Amino acid sequence: MSIINERDFPLLPSQVAKRRLVMKHGATTRNANRSRVPGSGATLNDLPDELILQVLSYLPGIDVDRFQISTLLSISLANRRLYRIVIGKVYTTYNSHFYEPYLFLRTMVSNPLLAEMVQSVDISYGKWAHHERVRYKPTAQDKKIIKEGMRTLAMPGWKNLATNCNENLMGIETLHDAVLMHIPNIASLIVRDDTRSNHRCPSWADLISKVSSGTISGRMHGFEHLQSLNVDIRSSNLSQLAPLFRLQSLRFLTLREIIEYGQRKERKVSELQRLIPPACNNLEELNLEHTFYSMGVLGVLLASPRQLKSFRYDVTLDHLDEPHTSTEVGDANLSTVLHQQEGSVENLEIFCDAQVEEKTRGRIHLHDSLKGFTSLQCLTCPLSTLTSGSSFVERLPPSLLNFRTTIRRCTGDQECLGALEHVAAHYRTHVPLLKEIRIVAPQSTMDTHDWKRLIMSFSETSITFVVEKEEEYGGFSDDWRDDSSDSSRSSDEVDLYSDVEEDD
Known part of the structure; x- marks a missing residue:
């Protein structure tokens, strides 16, 4: 009699998929499992995919989550099954700290099946980002591959983009923009840039907003799977990133140290509301970290989601100039602007230090009744x-x-x-x-x-x-x-x- 049964130990997802495939071809699970000689011991190959990945994470010198690429790629050469499991994990995430962007772009262009595996992208810019890395010098064959890949997208200006990617002194931003163009299933994007320079719209943000809105024609994907966006760029402001609020697939948005300078208060709020109209997105979680917004600007941001479930506001004045905080508090308070989402918010986190309380004249408070927040749990x-x-x-x-x-x-x-x-x-x-x-x-x-x-x-x-x-x-x-x-x-x-x- 069987001691272990599927009721007590249900199949893992990979085993369920395998059983469906076996049954589809008319074979029985019992016959399909006879892959090893009777009486022989079980091997790594007998484990489901999930357990193999867990085993690999414990081997010396290997950390799947920290991209030990060379070691993992060596293991993938052992047999076809390990290749499928390991390669799928390796290419799930692109992190600029571990990958050379030109070589990764070449791989994405050359192998669309691998490009479809990429779901998460983590990019760091700045003066000291990857400064120790020796830049790859592309060969003539490399340049041809990149050019053909850009031609396939059929985007306006694809020739100039291909040329910029193939230049010996090509900008790192250009390469990362090209990578984003070739990964249709991207679901999560993290961008960091500690450069303090004149405010400009990041090229990746401009790309996403133009493609998703249909401004750019061609055969490129429309970022329809992008659900999570985490932005920490000190050289940009809120108006430049405003089009991202209209990305319909987006569910989780974190903005860190994104500021809002500009015209007179009334004009600034009116202009921002035109860029970010009420109920224009499907955001479920909005995190505003290490920043400060006037109540008018904050009201525009909070009015944009149709049903916001989580809001985090970590207020600081450390990186802002005095003139931009002392006169822009406004007459409203935080309780007032939050009531726009009172029926849907489940998690609410507010933090400000003593300096903020003094400079904002106590406007960041929740002294009004929260009875209307009927979904609030935390x-x-x-x-x-x-x-x-x-x-x-x-x-x-x-x-x-x-x-x-x-x-x-x-x-x-x-x-x-x-x-x-x-x-x-x-x-x-x-x-x-x-x-x-x-x-x-x-x-x-x-x-x-x-x-x-x-x-x-x-x-x-x-x-x-x-x-x-x-x-x-x-x-x-x-x-x-x-x-x-x-x-x-x-x-x-x-x-x-x-x-x-x-x-x-």
Whole structure:
């Protein structure tokens, strides 16, 4: 009798695909599995694809996720099956740190089947990006391959593009633009550039916007599979990247240090609204990191998704000039502009430091009622951006599951801790689904604040109450995105129930 069955151990995806193929050709699974001599031991070849990839990641000197290309390519030569598995993994992602762009472009042009495997692209520009790399000098045969590849796209100006790619001193941006043209299934794009220069529209952004809008004709794909875009370019501004907001396939967008300089406030908002009209995209997650926008500009961005599910706004003034922040706050506040997405937002993360609060005159707050945010499950923000010290639990939506906050230095956050006692007393009425409250506090607050009263308040509730010491860099830690309540606590967390018997 069989001990292991498919009900307890369902087939992995690769095994399911293999079984379908076998049944399609009229063979039985039992006969199809007789690939080795009876009585012989199992080999690597007998494992499903997923387990082979897992085994490869543990071998000495190999890390599949860090692109150990030469080693992986050597393994791929062992047999046809390993070639199929390894090559599929190798070409899933293009990272400019590991690949020579000209050679990768040549491969994409020469082998369209490999080009179709590429789904993720990670590109770094800048003065010091890959400065140690010796640039490849193309041969006459290489140049012919690239030229024919560009001809196949039938785009206007393809001859000039091919010439620029084949020049000995070709620009790295030109090569990466050409790579993007030849990978039709790209789903994720990360672009970094720490160059501080005159603001200009990146060529890759111009390419995506023109092709997706039909401005450029030809046989090139239209980036119809691009779902995730992460942009960290200090030499660009929001108006130059605005066409990306109209890309219908896009679901996740992160903009880091993308600023918005320009004309008078009224004119700037009006012009941006023309570029990014309301309900023009299908974004589900919008992250604005290490930047600052006036409330008018922020309102335009938040009005653009049809149904936004997650919004993260990490505000800083470190890289902005004083004249561009002191006069552009506006009369509205963050609560007002967020209400445009109140029916769909499930995750909301807001962070700003003491300097931001002072310069923006406290406009970055959520003091208004959040009752209308009927889908909100996770709220992350400093305490004083949510309350001025009085109760706030009655302004929270009943759908809330997790509340996370950080106690910032030189702010009124610590004085607002008392408001959490009101949450413990009235959560059943206002937030009956609340499961966890997590606080990140600096060492000074950990040492000086009397936590006993709060601990006692929550010990009689069903809410998990956790306090942990702030990391040196401050702010929210990335692991807060994991909502699992079963995760182990760090050694720096306060053991809130060591002296209190937990309520059954």
